[in-house]
Amino acid sequence: MKIKAGFYIGIAVALIVGGSLLVVKGKDAVSQAEMRKQGVLEAEQTTLFYQKSPGSIVEVDVAAGDWVKRGDVLFKVKSAEEGEADMLALDDGLISRIAVKPGDQVKQGAPMAVLQKNNYYTDLYIQESEIQKLQVDQSIGIHFPYLDDPAQVNGVVTSISAAPQFANLRMSREKGQADLSMFLVRIAVDSNADLLPGMTAEVRLDEIAD
Structure with a gap:
């Protein structure tokens, strides 16, 4: 029984330590989700x-x-x-x-x-803490994660504006219950034979240099 208990305790400690390292490096699931902003491709x-x-x-x-x-x-x-x-x-x-x-x-x-x-675009909601990564006329890579052969397509930021409907959105991670300001970012997307309106478009903020 002591051997089994020690075994389970060892696994628990390894999981906790591993999870802590991922959080410190910003690579836990929540951090990755925050860095990947998705919108719908529109025409x-x-x-x-x-x-x-x-x-x-x-x-x-x-x-x-x-x-x-x-x-x-x-x-x-x-x-x-x-x-x-x-x-x-x-x-x-x-x-x-x-x-x-x-x-x-x-x-x-x-x-x-x-x-x-044939002109495509996507709208994304970006937190105030990350909006400094983007500016109007900036070129940016757009991913389409659900294509059979996912590829990066070029896009250009055409507008950035406050998103008042998110004025009262609150987040529970890191900032406690602080209000979270959001910005609406529109990105023009290069047309591509594989793209169709309604597809999921994704921007990975961690790929953008500050």
């Missing part, structure tokens, strides 16, 4: 508005889910003042929504379609 969207004199939709040349290039014909519209005119795509991207159909009457300012552009 910029733009709405195409009708800008001419009132008319009617003669033809719809695209459907939701179609990929288009800048200058592609999306609609044909006929008006009393301007006759029949083509409505063109203003950017490359994916048609995510069509708001009109043949025969519809449209006035200036009416929404016609929503285009999902």
